[in-house]
Amino acid sequence: MERASAGAALPVRRSGPPRRRPPPERSLPLPELQGWFLAALVERPRGAVAGILTDGPELSAAARLEGMRGAYRARLVECLADDYPAVAAHLGPTAFHALCGRVVARHPSHDANLNHYGRVLVDVAPRGFTRELARLEWALVEAVHAPTPARLDPLRLAALAPEQWADAVFLPSPALRVVSGAWPVNRWYQAFREGDTRPRPAREASAVAVYRKGTRVWRMDLAPTPRRLLSALVEGVPLGPALASIEGAVGSGAVMAWFQAWVQEGLFADVRSR
Amino acid sequence: MSSTPAPAEPVPTRLGLPDLGVGIGLRTVHYPEILDRWPQVGWFEVISDNYLHTRGRPLEVLEQVAAHYPVVMHGVSLNLGTTDPLDEGYVRALVQLRDHVGARWVSDHLCWTGVGGRQSHDLLPLPYTEESYAHVRARVDRVQALLGTPLVLENPSTYVAFRASTLTEWDFLARLCRDTGCGLLLDVNNVYVSARNHGWDPLAYLDALPMAHVVQVHVAGHTDLGTHVVDTHIGPVIAPVWSLLRAAWDRGARGSILLEWDAEIPPLDRVLAEAAHASAVLS
Numbered sequence: 001m002e003r004a005s006a007g008a009a010l011p012v013r014r015s016g017p018p019r020r021r022p023p024p025e026r027s028l029p030l031p032e033l034q035g036w037f038l039a040a041l042v043e044r045p046r047g048a049v050a051g052i053l054t055d056g057p058e059l060s061a062a063a064r065l066e067g068m069r070g071a072y073r074a075r076l077v078e079c080l081a082d083d084y085p086a087v088a089a090h091l092g093p094t095a096f097h098a099l100c101g102r103v104v105a106r107h108p109s110h111d112a113n114l115n116h117y118g119r120v121l122v123d124v125a126p127r128g129f130t131r132e133l134a135r136l137e138w139a140l141v142e143a144v145h146a147p148t149p150a151r152l153d154p155l156r157l158a159a160l161a162p163e164q165w166a167d168a169v170f171l172p173s174p175a176l177r178v179v180s181g182a183w184p185v186n187r188w189y190q191a192f193r194e195g196d197t198r199p200r201p202a203r204e205a206s207a208v209a210v211y212r213k214g215t216r217v218w219r220m221d222l223a224p225t226p227r228r229l230l231s232a233l234v235e236g237v238p239l240g241p242a243l244a245s246i247e248g249a250v251g252s253g254a255v256m257a258w259f260q261a262w263v264q265e266g267l268f269a270d271v272r273s274r
Numbered sequence: 275m276s277s278t279p280a281p282a283e284p285v286p287t288r289l290g291l292p293d294l295g296v297g298i299g300l301r302t303v304h305y306p307e308i309l310d311r312w313p314q315v316g317w318f319e320v321i322s323d324n325y326l327h328t329r330g331r332p333l334e335v336l337e338q339v340a341a342h343y344p345v346v347m348h349g350v351s352l353n354l355g356t357t358d359p360l361d362e363g364y365v366r367a368l369v370q371l372r373d374h375v376g377a378r379w380v381s382d383h384l385c386w387t388g389v390g391g392r393q394s395h396d397l398l399p400l401p402y403t404e405e406s407y408a409h410v411r412a413r414v415d416r417v418q419a420l421l422g423t424p425l426v427l428e429n430p431s432t433y434v435a436f437r438a439s440t441l442t443e444w445d446f447l448a449r450l451c452r453d454t455g456c457g458l459l460l461d462v463n464n465v466y467v468s469a470r471n472h473g474w475d476p477l478a479y480l481d482a483l484p485m486a487h488v489v490q491v492h493v494a495g496h497t498d499l500g501t502h503v504v505d506t507h508i509g510p511v512i513a514p515v516w517s518l519l520r521a522a523w524d525r526g527a528r529g530s531i532l533l534e535w536d537a538e539i540p541p542l543d544r545v546l547a548e549a550a551h552a553s554a555v556l557s
Contacts, residue, residue, distance in 0.1 A: 027438045030405050031357035034389040034398075041394055054435045057473040058501040064434045064471075067502065068396070075395040109393045112351035112364070113327045147329035175330065215305070215331045 028052070040065060042072045042108070076104045076117065083118035084137050086189050087130060089197045099125060115145060129188075129200050132181040136189055139177035139210040143217045146175035152268040164273040166240030170233045171270040173211055178222070178231050180207035186219055213266050220265065225249045226258045230267070285486040287528050289424050289457050291379055294344050294530035298549050304542045305335050312342055315546060319532050322349035322380070326367050340375040346490065346530075347377040348459070354413050354427075355386035355400045365420045372421075379489060381426035381459045384410070384447060401436035402446045410446075414454040426457035426489045431464040431496075431505035433471055443468070444482035457489035460527055462518035463505065463534075467496055470503045476518055485526035493519055493552060494534035507536035510548050516555045523556050 028036065039046060045065065053061035077100040081088055088096040099121070107120040122138050125131040150173070160168060179185070184201050186208040191198055207227035209220040222230060225246050232242035243255065262268065295316030300308070307313070318339055325336050339345060351364065368380055385397040400406050417425050429447060451458060460483065469476040493516070495509035511533070519531070533549035 027403075030401070030403075030409060031389070033401060033436070033438070034357055034386060037398065038389050038392055038394055041396070041398075042392070052437060054437050056435075056471055056502065061434070064502070067504075068433055071396045072394050109395060110391055112353065112361075112387060112393050112395075113323055114395070115324075115327045143330070144332070145328040145330040148334060212331065215309075215334055217331075 041069055072109075073101075073104055076100070076109060076114070079114045080118055080121055083141050084121060084134060086137055086192045087121075087125065087134050089192055090130060090133060090188075090200070129183045129185070132179075132183045133185045133188065135181070136179050136185045136208065136210070139179050140217055140219075142177060143175045143210050143212045146173075146212065149173035149175045149212060149266055150269045151266040152263055152270055154263055157263060157271055160271065160273060166238065167273055168239045169236055169272050170239070170268045171272065172234045173267055173269045175210075175212040175217075176234065176267050177210040178207060178227065178234055179210060180222075180227055180231075181205070186221055189219075209267060211265060211267055218265065220261075229255070229258065230262065233268075285484065287486050287526075288489045288530075289455070289487060291424075291457070291489050292344075292530070293528065294346070294378065296531045296533070296549050296552050297344075297346070298533050298545050299536060300336070300339060300345070301536070301539055302332075303539050304545075307542050309335065309338060313542060313546060315343070315549070317344040317346060317378075317530065317532075319346045319348050319534075320377075322347040322368055322371060322382075323351050325371055326364075336375055340377075345375055345377050346532075347372055347380045348428075349380070349382040350397065351387060352382035352417070353387045354382060354384065354417070355398075355406065355410050356389050357386075357409070358389050358391070360413055360416055362416075362420060365417055369421060379423065379426050379457065380421060381428055381457075381490065383428045383430050384443075384450075385430045397430055399430060399432040399434055399436070402439040402441040402443055404440065407441065407446060407449065411450060411453055414450060414456050418454065418456065424455055424457045424489075426459050428459035428461050428492065429464050429468075431461070431467040431471075433502060433504075435472055442482070444479045448482050448484055451484050451487040456487070458483065458487045458529075459490045459492060460488045460522055460529060461492035461494070462522055463492060463494040463496055463511070463515050466515050466518055467503045467505045470498075477521060480518070480522055480525055480527075483525075483527075485522070485528075488522070488527040488529040491519065491522065491527060491529040491531045492534055493531065494536075507534045508538050509535075511551070516551070519552065520555055 036046060036052065049062045049065050053065060055061050056064050077097065080100045080103060091099060103121050103124045106124060109117060118141060119138060122131060122134045125134040182203050182205055184204045184206045186206060188198060188201055207222040209222055209230060211218055229242055229246050232245055297317035297319055298315055300318040300320045320336060325332050347368065349368065353361065372380055383397050386400060387396065387398060388394050414425055429443065447458065450456060465476045465479050468474060469479065493511045494507045495511055497504045497506040497508060531552045533545065535545050535548065
């Protein structure tokens with residue numbers, strides 16, 4: 001980029017000799033002109049660009065328009081890259097941009113706000129490790145944007161009478177997501193966060209709870225049995241039947257430890273007794 | 275006996291809005307450091323759209339920042355010039371956010387961003403004609419009625435121009451200010467970028483503007499590709515753009531000054547140092 005010394009004269013550009021222009025087309029009404037222009041940007045220009053746009057000091061009308069045409073796709077790709085840095089690192093730039101191209105082609109943007117646009121990448125990502133990694137990253141995005149979670153007060157939990165426990169229904173924090181699958185995505189993601197982008201790992205079933213405390217998003221690995229219990233509770237299964245679903249798999253001491261950790265971390269917003 | 279109209283009430287500087295000094299954009303990459311050490315800076319500009327359609331962390335951070343600093347809302351999705359119906363729900367969401375965090379004013383761009391239900395996610399240029407002027411003027415009036423305060427409009431950076439245009443961009447903006455009472459966010463980098471891309475005289479641009487309407491000024495870096503210049507908000511502000519800031523100041527612009535550095539963002543202290551240069555330029 002050129003630098004000029006302090007106080008340099010401001011550049012005043014003058015047009016060169018008049019260029020030969022095509023005959024002017026009829027003036028389009030504003031709605032039609034905007035429709036033409038948007039189509040020219042995201043698809044292809046219809047008709048002679050030079051009839052509608054002017055040449056610049058250095059570039060023809062067509063060249064000026066061409067310079068703008070990549071911006072629509074670039075912005076959506078930028079949004080996807082922001083939401084899926086781990087998927088981008090796993091696939092590498094060429095494959096990731098190809099994936100983004102498929103996403104943008106199948107899911108044109110209709111909403112000015114892009115906070116939730118990236119959700120669609122999960123559906124387009126290749127099945128297997130890539131898709132499960134995308135699912136984890138999208139859970140992180142959802143945790144960021146979820147309402148400020150209310151935390152279940154342990155005193156409220158302690159106030160439940162023993163006979164109320166079986167029917168107690170736990171309300172999950174709005175920021176809680178349980179992500180499970182056939183690949184150890186959270187272990188891979190943690191290594192990525194620490195600067196170590198590894199090859200795709202071997203298949204290994206895994207689960208992770210994604211949640212937010214204050215402004216920070218956290219991930220908690222879940223072994224199979226606590227995953228089954230937490231998933232049941234998140235789905236609204238009362239505590240009694242939820243515990244029955246894991247009966248015999250683990251002792252009550254372990255269950256209490258999980259509960260204490262989950263309450264302390266704010267995974268639940270409230271508890272209601274039916 | 276002919277009567278002469280009473281002279282118009284003089285427009286107060288910055289439409290009576292406060293001078294917040296020099297500020298920077300609130301950017302995600304700087305969140306931890308800002309929340310940790312509360313740096314010395316006049317104010318923060320936030321991109322409104324990053325704090326709409328979210329009830330989570332972005333809003334929590336904004337609430338904390340707004341408790342410590344003046345904040346101003348700058349949007350990119352008002353789609354003011356579209357021939358689609360005005361999205362009044364969007365304006366109401368802006369009002370709700372503004373009132374929640376106490377933003378001093380709300381701004382967006384003289385542009386359109388989509389039509390026919392499709393979005394470009396770009397700030398698209400308008401033809402400057404009597405037809406588009408009437409349309410945009412009515413839109414500004416309606417938005418200001420919904421806001422209950424003046425809308426602050428930024429001059430765009432543009433890369434194409436329409437053969438149908440019969441008005442200059444600067445006259446279009448000046449008329450809009452006078453007819454609607456809207457404020458101006460004078461982006462001197464955009465004046466530079468557009469002047470280079472279209473062969474305009476940037477000083478003639480500044481000469482035409484009603485400087486009392488300038489509520490805020492943007493300075494920023496850009497990317498010079500030789501054949502044209504792109505408003506990338508990358509890098510430090512170059513000397514000709516600082517000169518335009520000085521030229522605007524000499525013409526009476528007294529808006530609060532904001533450094534935009536939105537891509538390849540350096541550490542916070544670098545951004546703050548670049549913003550502080552504005553005071554040196556105007557001293």
